Amino acid sequence: MDKKPVITIIGLGYVGLPLAHAFAKKGYTVHGFDINEGRIKELSGGHDSTNELEDSQLAEVTMNFSTDASVIKECDIVILAIPTPVDENKKPDLTPIRKASETVGKNMKKGAIIVYESTVYPGTTEEICGPILEEHSGLTCGKDFTLGYSPERINPGDKEHTVTKIMKIVAGQDSKTTDILCKVYGDIITAGIHRAANIKTAEMAKAIENAQRDLNIAYVNEVAMLCHKIGIDSSKVLDAAGTKWNFLKFNPGLVGGHCIGVDPYYLVEKAEQLGMDTHVISAGRKVNDGMAQLVVDEVLEAIGNKGKVLVMGLTFKEDVPDTRNSQSYAVIKALQNAGCDVLADDPQSDDDNVPRGTLSDGPYNAIVLLVKHQEYMNLATEDVISATKEEGLIYDIKHILDKEKVISAGRKYLSL
Ligand SMILES: NC(=O)c1ccc[n+]([C@@H]2O[C@H](COP(=O)([O-])OP(=O)(O)OC[C@H]3O[C@@H](n4cnc5c(N)ncnc54)[C@H](O)[C@@H]3O)[C@@H](O)[C@H]2O)c1
Structure with a gap:
């Protein structure tokens, strides 16, 4: 040409x-x-x-x-x-x-x-x-x-x-x-x-690029679950481990979207076509696909299985309007199925297929902050506290808020 x-x-x-x-x-x-x-x-x-x-x-x-x-x-x-x-x-x-x-x-x-x-x-x-x-x-x-x-x-x-x-x-x-x-x-x-x-x-x-990312996140998600059981803060553990030059830095969280949470299944399919079982790749998917339910179980336990909940963040990642395959919807659906009254906030998405609400519609039994949007990074912890009922839960999966302030205000605090 x-x-x-x-x-x-x-x-x-x-x-x-x-x-x-x-x-x-x-x-x-x-x-x-x-x-x-x-x-x-x-x-x-x-x-x-x-x-x-x-x-x-x-x-x-x-x-x-x-x-x-x-x-x-x-x-x-x-x-x-x-x-x-x-x-x-x-x-x-x-x-x-x-x-x-x-x-x-x-x-x-x-x-x-x-x-x-x-x-x-x-x-x-x-x-x-x-x-x-x-x-x-x-x-x-x-x-x-x-x-x-x-x-x-x-x-x-x-x-x-x-x-x-x-x-x-x-x-x-x-x-x-x-x-x-x-x-x-x-x-x-x-x-x-x-x-x-x-x-x-x-x-x-x-x-394999995307499957590798999925696996790395699955690893820190499992680490976070173990930290919960032990009763230590996973972010502090990852900060400490991250001081070693060859420790890979990933953060726990929900894995959604149309790439990382999807592409490994393409490798699984190819392996199946060739009569091979995938162990590592499938394990990563299993862990990451289970994270939404883990969050839901912990919210329900903390609020006694019922109440008004604000889910903050509908998109599959921060600072994009893309809600495809976002695990936020799995969280919302499971909370609704459990009988909670769920409202959702997102400055990046105008999706009105879910009931919408903001901090000012509180007080809530639980506020679940799922996405690290810049707008949420700018939130004052006090504003989230005052939108939560006394002894209510703030589930800050991305460690955005000031944990000490939340606890000293008498609210329960959880994060991944
Ligand atoms: N979004 C990303 O950041 C990203 C990054 C790397 C790779 N990918 C991959 O790239 C591919 C495309 O992803 P995307 O995010 O751009 O998808 P998208 O959904 O944003 O865009 C796909 C477009 O294709 C159109 N379309 C669907 N069927 C069509 C058809 N038969 N004829 C013509 N147009 C049709 C849709 O209307 C849509 O506008 C996927 O395989 C995805 O995994 C995406």
């Missing part, structure tokens, strides 16, 4: 939009395709509700956002950034990526390179998506078109490690494809390109 290839990004969410913007900023002709009309409407109107891009960033480039898949027809490179969730049985749900591949197959031109950025288990790109593209295009993979895989490694809400500043792993089906992709991604990525050995290696590399 001598001249700049025309690029279509399929799926304009947290991953696809910043990528489209980065290419457009470097002078590429970029089409953005999404099946969500509301999303296309807001982006065409110059706003990104995920807050990954400022309105001014959207205004500084020209991109064509559309729900019309025919834009794919003129593209040299098609990049798919489609959700890869799990179903209710924690099994990978490849329906969105299969459907998007069908759409691409029906519209792609001969000679195109089709790149997947979604997190998947090894083999998905070549053994599942490639055949779908062939079936719907009538073209032959490896001859009429080629495949690539380049995992996205952004961290939602992280304004420092943005897409262009993270080293990009790139793999193509053959060396010519890899050369082209390294050059094209190299145009936007300032942190450098890692040329992976092949597509399966790149797929595996991404999945």
Whole structure:
């Protein structure tokens, strides 16, 4: 490809939009395709509700956002950034990526390179998506078109490690494809390109990054549970252990979202397909998936199984509006099922599918602070105390408040 290839990004969410913007900023002709009309409407109107891009960033480039898949027809490179969730049985749900591949197959031109950025288990790109593209295009993979895989490694809400500043792993089906992709991604990525050995290696590399994070958090979650039993403060234990140069610093907490709490299941699935049991990876998931219930059990015990509770923080992590797979909802549901009157507060999310409330709707039997939003970091401990009934509970899972003040005000204090 001598001249700049025309690029279509399929799926304009947290991953696809910043990528489209980065290419457009470097002078590429970029089409953005999404099946969500509301999303296309807001982006065409110059706003990104995920807050990954400022309105001014959207205004500084020209991109064509559309729900019309025919834009794919003129593209040299098609990049798919489609959700890869799990179903209710924690099994990978490849329906969105299969459907998007069908759409691409029906519209792609001969000679195109089709790149997947979604997190998947090894083999998905070549053994599942490639055949779908062939079936719907009538073209032959490896001859009429080629495949690539380049995992996205952004961290939602992280304004420092943005897409262009993270080293990009790139793999193509053959060396010519890899050369082209390294050059094209190299145009936007300032942190450098890692040329992976092949597509399966790149797929595996991404999945294990997130599984490693899940395991590290599971470890400190288990440590926190043991500290509770012993009657010591886990944060003080982790502070002390963290003074050693090679101790990895992680904090206990709920693991939600669409990546860390999901991607390990993709590895579990792949292992199962190959007749292998995962022990370590599955143990991490078991511990982290049990944390919401642990919090609920401790709240119920502290308040005598009933009462009015304020849950603070609906999003899966701090300072983002993203509530996907957030464990806060598991906490709320379990408290409601136990008969508690639960209100939820979140400065970042306007989700009104749960009853909303604030500190001023107190006094509460328990206040459960789940997310370290900046707004909560700025809270005065006294304001949380005065919204809690005497002898009520403040469950400060992220150690935001002043524990001594809470205890000396006669409230119960718990944290992870
Ligand atoms: N969000 C992150 O920070 C992050 C980081 C690294 C990797 N990932 C991975 O990247 C992938 C995408 O994640 P995301 O967070 O951007 O998801 P997202 O839900 O924010 O965005 C996906 C977009 O794809 C669209 N879509 C769904 N089906 C479609 C189809 N058939 N055709 C066209 N568009 C379709 C949706 O409407 C949505 O706008 C996932 O595999 C995820 O695990 C995400």
